[in-house]
Amino acid sequence: MNLTTKLLATTVLTVTAGAAMADDMTIVSWGGAYQGSQLKAYAEPYVANNPDVNVVWDESSNEAVAKLRAMNEAGNVTWDVVDVVAADAMRLCDEGLAIEIDPDTQLAPAPDGTSAADDFGDLLISECFIPQIVYSTTIGYRTDMVGDTPPTDVCALFDTEAYPGKRSLEKRPLNNMEWALVCDGVAADEVYDVLATDEGQDRAFAKLATIKDDVIWWSAGAETPQLLADGEVVMGSTYNGRLFSVIEEQNQPVGMLWDYQVFDLDGWIIPAGLSEERQARALDFIYFATDTQRLADQAKYISYGPARASSAPLVGQHAELGIDMAPHMPTDPANSQTAVLYNFDFWADYRDDLDAKFQAWLAQ
Amino acid sequence: MSDANLTDGPITTADGTSLKKSLRLALRRQKIRALLLIAPLFLFILLTFIAPIFDMLVRSVENQSVPETIPRTIDALEAWEAGAGAPPDEQVFEAFYTDFALAVGYKTHTKLGARLNYESSGLSSLFRSTGRKVGKFDTDAYADAFVEADPAFEDPAAWATWMADATIRQALPLTADTYDAWATMLMDTKGKLAAETEIPDFVTTALYRDLANGSRPADMPDVNVSGWEPVSLAGQFAGANKGWADPQVWAIIKTYGSSYTPGYFLNAADLQLTPEGISQRPENQRIYVRLFIRTIVLSVVITGTCILLGYPVAYLLANLPLRSANVLMILVLLPFWTSLLVRTSAWKVLLQNQGVINDVLVWIGIVADDNRLELINNATGTIIAMTHILLPFMILPLFSVMKTISPSYVRAAKSMGANDWTAFWRIYFPNSVPGIGAGSILVFILSIGYYITPELVGGTKGVFISNRIAYHISSSLNWGLAAALGTLLLVLVMALYWVYDRIVGIDNVKLGG
Numbered sequence: 001m002n003l004t005t006k007l008l009a010t011t012v013l014t015v016t017a018g019a020a021m022a023d024d025m026t027i028v029s030w031g032g033a034y035q036g037s038q039l040k041a042y043a044e045p046y047v048a049n050n051p052d053v054n055v056v057w058d059e060s061s062n063e064a065v066a067k068l069r070a071m072n073e074a075g076n077v078t079w080d081v082v083d084v085v086a087a088d089a090m091r092l093c094d095e096g097l098a099i100e101i102d103p104d105t106q107l108a109p110a111p112d113g114t115s116a117a118d119d120f121g122d123l124l125i126s127e128c129f130i131p132q133i134v135y136s137t138t139i140g141y142r143t144d145m146v147g148d149t150p151p152t153d154v155c156a157l158f159d160t161e162a163y164p165g166k167r168s169l170e171k172r173p174l175n176n177m178e179w180a181l182v183c184d185g186v187a188a189d190e191v192y193d194v195l196a197t198d199e200g201q202d203r204a205f206a207k208l209a210t211i212k213d214d215v216i217w218w219s220a221g222a223e224t225p226q227l228l229a230d231g232e233v234v235m236g237s238t239y240n241g242r243l244f245s246v247i248e249e250q251n252q253p254v255g256m257l258w259d260y261q262v263f264d265l266d267g268w269i270i271p272a273g274l275s276e277e278r279q280a281r282a283l284d285f286i287y288f289a290t291d292t293q294r295l296a297d298q299a300k301y302i303s304y305g306p307a308r309a310s311s312a313p314l315v316g317q318h319a320e321l322g323i324d325m326a327p328h329m330p331t332d333p334a335n336s337q338t339a340v341l342y343n344f345d346f347w348a349d350y351r352d353d354l355d356a357k358f359q360a361w362l363a364q
Numbered sequence: 365m366s367d368a369n370l371t372d373g374p375i376t377t378a379d380g381t382s383l384k385k386s387l388r389l390a391l392r393r394q395k396i397r398a399l400l401l402i403a404p405l406f407l408f409i410l411l412t413f414i415a416p417i418f419d420m421l422v423r424s425v426e427n428q429s430v431p432e433t434i435p436r437t438i439d440a441l442e443a444w445e446a447g448a449g450a451p452p453d454e455q456v457f458e459a460f461y462t463d464f465a466l467a468v469g470y471k472t473h474t475k476l477g478a479r480l481n482y483e484s485s486g487l488s489s490l491f492r493s494t495g496r497k498v499g500k501f502d503t504d505a506y507a508d509a510f511v512e513a514d515p516a517f518e519d520p521a522a523w524a525t526w527m528a529d530a531t532i533r534q535a536l537p538l539t540a541d542t543y544d545a546w547a548t549m550l551m552d553t554k555g556k557l558a559a560e561t562e563i564p565d566f567v568t569t570a571l572y573r574d575l576a577n578g579s580r581p582a583d584m585p586d587v588n589v590s591g592w593e594p595v596s597l598a599g600q601f602a603g604a605n606k607g608w609a610d611p612q613v614w615a616i617i618k619t620y621g622s623s624y625t626p627g628y629f630l631n632a633a634d635l636q637l638t639p640e641g642i643s644q645r646p647e648n649q650r651i652y653v654r655l656f657i658r659t660i661v662l663s664v665v666i667t668g669t670c671i672l673l674g675y676p677v678a679y680l681l682a683n684l685p686l687r688s689a690n691v692l693m694i695l696v697l698l699p700f701w702t703s704l705l706v707r708t709s710a711w712k713v714l715l716q717n718q719g720v721i722n723d724v725l726v727w728i729g730i731v732a733d734d735n736r737l738e739l740i741n742n743a744t745g746t747i748i749a750m751t752h753i754l755l756p757f758m759i760l761p762l763f764s765v766m767k768t769i770s771p772s773y774v775r776a777a778k779s780m781g782a783n784d785w786t787a788f789w790r791i792y793f794p795n796s797v798p799g800i801g802a803g804s805i806l807v808f809i810l811s812i813g814y815y816i817t818p819e820l821v822g823g824t825k826g827v828f829i830s831n832r833i834a835y836h837i838s839s840s841l842n843w844g845l846a847a848a849l850g851t852l853l854l855v856l857v858m859a860l861y862w863v864y865d866r867i868v869g870i871d872n873v874k875l876g877g
Contacts (some may be wrong), residue, residue: 066838094474094492166717216741217824231718352481352488355840362824363651363832 024054025281029083031059032222033245037301038083040319042289049288053281062220064088068097068271077273080282083132086125086265087174090348093128098269099279100127106283108291110310119292119308123265125344130268130290131307133298136261136330137175140228140243141235143253153338154260155183157235158211168224168236171217173358174347175237175262180207182260188338192346201354205361217362228254240330244303248321248328258335263342265307305331417854424847427625430617433476434463438621446615446639451608457597458573461498462542465566468495469549482842483627483636484616490607497604502595503565506572509592514585517568524559526584535574535581542570569595615639628848652832652849656856659828662746663811669751670758670807671800678762678799682769696759704753708820711749715740715821741823749821750811757810758803765799765874798874805864805873809857829853 027043029035035057043055060067064084071077084092092098101107103124107116117124123131141151146163156163157179169176181191181200184207194200216233218224224238225246243256268290270282288294295306296314303325306312315325326332375383431438436459444452467473477491510517517523523543526532533540546567547558575589601608619637620627627637634650635642644650677696681689699707714720722736731737739745769792777787815830822831829849836846864870 063838066841069841091474094471096471230716232716349489349492352478352840353485356481356485357648359835359840360649360651363655363827364648 023052024056025080025278025285026056026058026078027081027083027285028058028060028064028079030061030221033302034241034304035059037298038289040301041298042285042294045294046285046288050284053285065091065097068092069095071271072097072273075273077271079271080274080278081285082269082271083266084129084269086129086131086267086344087347087351089129089267089269090126090344091351092269092271093126094348097272098128099272099274101130101270101283101286103130106287108287110292110308112310114310116290119310121309123307125265128269129265130286131265132267132290132295133304134263134265134307134329134331135304136240136258136263137170137237138240138243138261138330139235139237139257139259140224140246140254141257142228142231142233143255145231145234150255151235151257152259154179154257156257157237158183158207160211160214163234165234166214166216166227166232167211168216168218168227168233168238170237171219171362173354174351176208177201177204177354177358178262179260180204183207188260192343195354196346196350201357205357208361225252225254228252240328241303244328248318248323258330259338261330261335263330265344266304267307299325299329303328305329420847420850423844424628424851425624425626426844427479427620427627428623429472429476429479430620431623433467433470433472434460434617436460437463437617441614441618441621444614444618446611446618449611451598451611452614454596454598456614457601457608458569460601461501461503461597462545462566462570464494464498465564466545466549468498469546469553471553478841480616480620482631482845483620484612486607487613487616490605490613494601494604494608499565501565501597501600501604503569503597503600505595506592507563507565507568509589510568510571510587513587516585517563520561520563521559523563523567529583532581532584535579536571538574539567539571542567569597628844629852631845632848632852652829655827655829655832656852658743659812659830660856662743662750662826662828663808665747666750666754666811667758667804667808669747670755671804673751674755674758674762674803675796675800678759678766681759681763682766693763696756699752700756704816705820707753708749708817711745711752711821712740715745715748740821741826743822743826745821745823746818746826746828749817750814753817754807754810757806761802761806761874762796762799765802766796769795801864801868801873805861808860812857813853 027038029038039057047053047055058079061083064082065088068077068079068082071079082098089098093100103116103120107120107130109115110119120131123134125131139151139154139157141156141163143150145165149162151159151163157167157169177195178191181194181204182188184203186194186200186203195204216227216236218227218236218238221239221242224233224236225242227233227236228246229250229252240256240261243254246252246254247256268286270279270286274282290308292308292310293314295308296311296316298304299306299311299315300317300319306315312331315329317323318325327334330336377383377386437456440456440459441452444456464473467476473491473495474488477488477495480491481488507517527540527543527547543558546564550556550558550561572589572592575587576592576594580586598608607613615638619639625637630637630642631645632652634645634653636645677692681692681696684692712719716722717736717738717740719740721739722731725731726733726736739748773791773795774787777791778784782790812828813830814828815834818826818828819831819834822828830853833846833849833853836842836849
């Protein structure tokens, strides 16, 4: 009798523990200041409204595609909401690893009643992807290492005579190939046509080869700011938010260019293969976290532009520094005067091809 | 007589069973007990070590995704000769149309494109871009013509009835096959019934092909298709992307059409499979042989520097009085207690251009300020950082072997007239060789599979083969190639171990005692 009671009690405990586990919601993001801004702008207010949900963070976004694929093969998806860049979202959607979202029924409309589909507009580049921010990859340079003529355009990267020293570039073809072609004399609106041909790709590699020995290749967004702060490189590419933090928050002798900044999007996907209950909660979180006010709130903590048109006017001041954030947004008209390049379809199609070539080129 | 009986008859134990039997029983009991004792460890190793290695081996030759995604095309390609220099005929394109439309429904065409892109870059974009266009081919002309001939062709329910009829199915083999595959796909992906869904163009195209082949099934509206303008599917595909007119593309599909392929292994050795046989990859794609050689050369260098730096330290440790030896030992072990990442990052601070070492050298005046040493993001950085990290693995076995070398040997040598160097070189050193052997094996095998340190300090010139394996696992998602490279690395290590055994002799290795 005693034993049975004990067994029963254990079972009940296990079941309740299981139920408690079910309220864990795993959000996958990039860590650092960016994840911090999501915690403050999205997760904390959401948990305040839903006290029974326990948010667990996982900093695996840079390996999201590989890990989701492995989870899918193992038949055990442990993530609920995943923050990925647009290209990864397209890949996940193509492979059936993310669920499709209907913006009109599953996302919040703007306060003035505009539907979510119109509010996000062109940025809804995949059926599975809910955009969150617009960020850009751009160039930062050491103001004390460039003499009296600080660089004004992106081609300074390739001008090792005027700006001797190391440069840091991302260890992948995206952005580098475009800049190489632009600086090799290709008109901005023809860059992707040229890059789609073998000759154009060889041309971009040839241009990059002129500075290959001067490049330190980075793979984490924090590397260029660190290299700039150490004086290891004279200039390098990184995300505009990282440069904002180096310049405004840490007061390093660093300047930045907006010339030929390359836009990219970051946003949420919900993995396929979740239980109905978990999927419903993930959708509920997404509905909340991507509404107009929430997206505007995030800009208080980091200088990335909100993906909704209706959020832009609500962008205010930095939460701690009290400076106006609007001029630091990549989407600010003053910052996007030069032709801005971005072509998600091109990179969705050509990423595998060019990645393979680029990695082989690097290893040569 | 009785003596003979005793020796000839079976020997029995006290209870009458034969001795042989009871001995065997006892032995078996012992064996079972021994097995049970090692069972937990055996199962653990089986699950966490043997099974993953086996899985890796299988992955490195597995190629099911190609024949599973486009089975009809692979069949139709049997008859096509890649060497002829012309794209395949219309029949292949017809089969491919069906396969491809189904693959787009399942969303597997992108996976197939990514798979074939590993063999020839450019195929991923070909499959992706065609995937967006395959639903908009001009084959809707067939559907329009059928509906014009009889409105029943627009009715999914009528189709469902026809496709359930055995005589019609027999008369229209292509249509039946395509329709079934489409119905299964609908059910699997969307949970919809074919009888309630609009008939897609590729199914009506199959019907047209059957009828054009001369089938005229009864129980179905009679349509004469002989006067219709045929839509060239080869033309449609070439219109979607001109890559489909390239025989090279089809040669790759045909070459990689089987369920198992040596392709990943060939790729890992900078070779490729072509219709003409195995050939070298183009110059600008050859990287793996170079990386394997670099991995071995750098590992040997690292092992060498570890011996050079570790031997004197171990000697000192073994010959100092216990008290000071203990302090020194802690210094040797200290790096072991610090996180690997912290140690590697510390090397970054020390070695970089504006780092501590360069600053000191510039301050002393050994190097000019505008000509600082390149100590990081190249092979030098990898050698320095990895030597430091692996040094304890050399010192500890050396120390424990040297500890057992009796000082009386050297004293005896000296008493017979040897000078210090001869006594060391002829007596002490040969006695310490087993320690060098053990340390070298440890350091070499650890460094050949090292990953994190080269990634952080190696730049592009100081990375190892394991960095490529990691890249293929997590970035390019080419798990087959990663598995092949891993298998080759495993074989390489085993081969080197065998060579080592032949030259040095594995009995000659001691971890101490």
